Amino acid sequence: MISSDLPFDLHALKVFLQVCEHTTMAGAARRLGITQSAISQVISDLEHRLGVVLFDRSMRPIGLTASGALLREHALILTTEARRASIRLQELQRGRPNLLRVGIIDSLSRALLPPLTRFLRERAERSVILSGPTESHYAALLGRQMDLIVGAGDLEDMNGLECWVLLEEPYVLLYPATKPYPDGPKALQEINQYMPFIRFSARSRIGQDIERYLRRLRLELRYSLEFDSPFGVTSACMDGGMAITTPLCMLECGEAVPHFRCMALPGPPARRQLTLIVRKGELGRLPFDLVQTLRQHLRDSVLQRLRHFCPDDAKFLKVPATRVPDHG
Amino acid sequence: MISSDLPFDLHALKVFLQVCEHTTMAGAARRLGITQSAISQVISDLEHRLGVVLFDRSMRPIGLTASGALLREHALILTTEARRASIRLQELQRGRPNLLRVGIIDSLSRALLPPLTRFLRERAERSVILSGPTESHYAALLGRQMDLIVGAGDLEDMNGLECWVLLEEPYVLLYPATKPYPDGPKALQEINQYMPFIRFSARSRIGQDIERYLRRLRLELRYSLEFDSPFGVTSACMDGGMAITTPLCMLECGEAVPHFRCMALPGPPARRQLTLIVRKGELGRLPFDLVQTLRQHLRDSVLQRLRHFCPDDAKFLKVPATRVPDHG
DNA sequence: ATAAAACAATAATAAATTCTTATACTGTAT
DNA sequence: ATACAGTATAAGAATTTATTATTGTTTTAT
Incomplete structure (x- = not known):
């Protein structure tokens, strides 16, 4: 056996855990189908390697020391992780994951x-x-x-x-179809005086993207409503408002929004990838x-x-072409 | 060696990782100070146990298969976790954790x-x-x-x-010192007509506790402001309002709140433990x-x-007496 | 208190494993 | 084609791990 910086092997941990469970070495031995002596040697070897006392032998059944309890925690993690690894490999082999x-x-x-x-x-x-x-x-x-x-x-x-x-889509302006379309970032700010801007919460990725976009244009839009969900933003617009959103977010909300249109942003285009x-x-x-x-x-x-939702912008959605995979 | 459901040992994983790193078995052998033959045997044994091919030998240097890449991920986790376990045991032994x-x-x-x-x-x-x-x-x-x-x-x-x-403290009412103290839960609701109730966000534990307390008393307090932080609640009260908070939350905010007092809740007492x-x-x-x-x-x-903050309620704070520990 | 039972530790030995040596094989490069 | 660095395999040596047998503990029953 080569010298190893690893302080133990999984086999030793398995034996150790079995002893923890049975609270006796003899019991663990019976369970594992080996002799009590072998168990005793494994445990004692483990203790020497780690420089730690794992069991308190001054009583029957033997008791776990604080060190033993700590090792037990880690041993459980290690053995389950090891089994998980093997399961993963089988799944990969069969191409059908279990979970x-x-x-x-x-x-x-x-x-x-x-x-x-x-x-x-x-x-x-x-x-x-x-x-x-x-x-x-x-x-x-x-x-x-x-x-x-x-x-x-x-x-x-x-x-x-x-x-x-999977897909690249543009950010679009959700805006009343009846009103004149803002012909530039500045117009947007003016309209914002009387029409509220509905925000995506900056906690979400999309909200951060939009915020960065507006900052780049030096646009300070006033807002009072902010949502986590695309549906919240869209429905708030229907009650009077405008928003920056994406075609898929519109689709997510279900039905089309009457009297509203999705259009390219008045400023430079912005896109996101899914x-x-x-x-x-x-x-x-x-x-x-x-x-x-x-x-x-x-x-x-x-x-x-x-x-149906964004007639103008559907053509800006891009789904990448699918190539053959690298690995056979 | 007893029969084991564990599919490998940490030693084998260490060898495997070394081969991954060097991309050759001979190199790993030199590094580990053993012969190339030993490496070859360990890897081949590992492959048989797992029923998987780990390396593609049809090229030099040998390449990792998809299975090999997967095992490598898990092997890294396992070996670092094993080393961590040993470090933890040393720390416990010496009583001085490293981190x-x-x-x-x-x-x-x-x-x-x-x-x-x-x-x-x-x-x-x-x-x-x-x-x-x-x-x-x-x-x-x-x-x-x-x-x-x-x-x-x-x-x-x-x-x-x-x-x-560590400590048990009461929930208290933070209330203007100049106004007459509400003499019961009902009075609180009446006062709430003109004085806003400042809420802790229900996302925090303290907010949930308070919400449960109010529900138990069937109190429906109107509110428009809600904070994550004790400081937010307290400072909002100073601008006109009342709140349920705790002595330590008051301390957390720094200076005393002028013209405000902390007093026992008008309803049944509520406490929290830290x-x-x-x-x-x-x-x-x-x-x-x-x-x-x-x-x-x-x-x-x-x-x-x-x-200084809660003269009346400081006496309701309880710090448990300290007993001797169980373990020597 | 004493004896019995169950358990754990240790020594010596047997079994199994994991290495090494030696040699044949494979892929890459000159 | 041949050399070269790398890999696989067989056989034996070295090492590790398990077993048997025995002694020493701790608990329990008498």
Whole structure:
């Protein structure tokens, strides 16, 4: 055996956990189908390596020391993580994950939930699908509480992540169809004197994007209403107001907004990307297949429906062409 | 060797990672000070156990397969977690953690940050101290991103946590000193007609507590302002208003509020506990020592200062007596 | 109190494993 | 084609891990 900086092996931890559970070494030995002596040696070796006393032998049944309790915590984490790793490998091998935890951004959930669900039914034993803001999903993906997310954002830091663009869409101005269209950023500010601007909360990605856009144009729009959800923004506009939103956010709200139109922004154009992100290599070709499916659905179904909402801007939506994957 | 459901040992993972890093088995062998043959055997054994091909040998240098990439992710997690476990045990042994990540609830941070910092300087190599809402700290503690938190709340679910009460304080009514004191819950509702009630956001624990309290009394107070922070609530009161808060929240805001008083609630009393929570067994006697220090500081310094803010209610604050610890 | 029972530690030995050496094989480059 | 660096495999040596047998504890029953 080579010298190792690793202080123990999983086998030793397994034995240790079994002793913790039975509270006796003899019991653990029976359970594991080996002799009590072997257990005793493993535990004593573990104690020597770690330089720590794990059990208090001055009583029967033997008791865990504070160090033992601490090691137990870590041992549980390590062994379950090890088993999980092996399960993941089997899943990758068979191409059919046992449990797939998916996060999808609110503003795409109506548009993509049906094809996503259909796909997952085929390709995963079980699925959990959560809607919400991309920020929290992103953290969950990194923290391994999620396996795949559909969200907004350019593919900033790519630490071990794989990222596909599903669709690129413009930000648009949602504005009463009856009123004259503001012919520039300045006009927008003037109109804002009597027509309130409805904001996306800056806690959401889309809100931050819009805020940055307005700041770049040096526009200070007054507002009193602010929403987390596309639906909130749109419905507030109907009660009198205007907003910057996107075609998909409009679709998300359901029915068309009467007497309102979506139009290109009066200033320079702004766009956002909606992407599918997974941890690299963990799901084999499943992400690629899913991207293909979702893009197809976006082209076939979503773009069609969008013509009703944003006739002018549907043509600015871009769904990337699908190429063959790198890995066979 | 006993038969094991664990699919590999940490030693094998270490070898595997070394091969990943060098991209050649021979290089990994040199690095590890063993022969290339041994490496080859370990890898091949690992592949057989997992039923997976980890490297693509049809090229030089050999390449990671998708399965290999996946295993690499998990292997990194496992080996770092294993090393961390050993470090934790050493820390517990020596009683001086290398890095202690502490979360403290906003409403105690002024009161306790000084003695907390002094303590940590002595008892930890490095410390990270974050202020914020207990909810997120609690999750971080469970997720092992934090090691110790000072927060609000009774010790609900005790899954592997150790919990000490630092202090118990009453909820009080912050009310103009010049006006007649409301002599019952009903009076409060009448006064609310012309004096606004300032709310703690229901996202915070304290806000939820207050909301529950009012609901129990069937009081429907009108409000238009709502804050996350004790300071926000208090300063809003100064501009005209009343609120339910706690003595420590008042202290947190700094100076005394002129022409205002803190008084017992007109209805039945309500209290909250502020507690110190750690994962059980991981920090030895450090939490106990810290509790002792903090309680002492609360008695000696904080209760004194509170008499200026809430002369009537300081006597209702309770700092539990400190007993000897269970473990030597 | 004493004996019995159940458990844990240790020494010596057997079994299994993991290394090394030696050699044959494979992919890449000159 | 041949050399070269790398990889796989067989066989034996070294090391590790388990077993048996025995002794020493702690608890429980008499």
